[in-house]
Amino acid sequence: MITCLVMYLFAEFDDAANLLAANPDATTISIDEPVEIPKNQHSRLQEPGREEDDELLGTDDSDKTELLAGQKKSAPFWTFDYYQTFFDVDTYQVLDRIKGSVFPVPGKNFVRLYIRSNPDLYGPFWICATLVFTIAVSGNLSNFFIHLGKPTYHYVPEFRKVSIAATTIYAYAWLVPLALWGFLMWRNSKVMNIVSYSFLEIVCVYGYSLFIYIPTAVLWIIPQNVVRWVLVVFSLCLSGSVLVMTFWPAVRDDNRRVAVATVAAILLLHALLAVGCL
């Protein structure tokens, strides 16, 4: 009876070996090594026209990074450790992300290059805070310099600007990404799309794209209209290009150029708002 069992087991192994011989690319699981998805299987699924998407999106290893990113946030949301995962950045990483937002490399996606594995909330929050106070301070100073020398002018600190600026900028930095994320999710459910950004990644991109406005606000103290408008247009182009390059792959399949126009319109509104605050 034991020999029968052994013969049966050998037969099973034979079958498995035959199967493996027939399809050498099949995934085999062994207990010692982790499961590996063969690369050639994955690349066969992609169309040739999507090569530039790979550069922009990095779909070749995005699966792995998605898995890894998903494994990080495992703490329940009511513990402190959950929020600590959003601040898991070092100084050089924050500086790199800021640099990436100020000097957009054409063809490189900000999210893919800098954030894909690790969106953080440090950058957006403190860039917005700095921007609020910079706008208030430089607005006050530019008012002062415009009226300098007039005998009837009495300097006032205009502290209300801080509250207005804070409300505006934080609303922009959080509500617009929320709306955009909702819009992308809605379109994703209608059109099969490879790209989907998480809400935090969108917040991250918006937050870091606001960085260019900080030096712009500081330079707005110069009381020359031409200089001011040149600065606004220049910074609008820079942060606009970062946002466009991030979101263009997400909406291109949709044939909706309106989405890009929406991003541009939002930035324009924001520039006008900054001008209004100043």
Place this chain on the structure above:
Amino acid sequence: FPGLADVSISQDIPVEGEITVPVGSRSPDEDYSTLDEPVKDTIMRDLKAVGKKFVHVMYPRKSSALLRDWDLWGPLVLCVSLALMLQGGSADSKDDGGPQFAEVFVIIWFGAVVITLNSKLLGGTISFFQSLCVLGYCVMPLTVAMLVCRLVLLAGAGTVSFIIRLIVVGAMFAWSTLASTAFLADSQPPNRKALVVYPIFLFYFVISWMILTFTPQ
């Protein structure tokens, strides 16, 4: 415990000792009850603790006294006095004046809480109230600057007085930032120190700006 039923203790081994759990270090308070001491002693003890911390801020050395025995009396007194001194600014309309009392209070306390949360989220080892204590006590140079500014403004409000105020406020701002950084930077992971120091810099910059732009009626 059935296995111990047949354990017997021989009579020549004394079984005795103290039942109380020994405490690591006994503070002198537990040697006598503080309930019976005169009120003056209680108040003086707290005042001396607060005063010692002020001295630590004036001469920032790396000492753990500020961190270990935190209290929030000093920050409260400083915040209230700073907010009171920032009152009385000129305003043509309500919208253009300086910060109101509530705004100063909220900025200082909310700002300190946010900076503390930020440093804890980045992996700092300092506790919440210790950090609040340090940030609050290090507002002291700026309160001194506010006092000096008000005295200078009593003498006049021209360009010279502005330059004096600018120098004084700038020096006190640097002092505040350096003092608080000296206490707080050690508790951060080494590759994130700049990320923690920058919000502190922003916080004291905003307070300095409020002090510098104060213009009396």
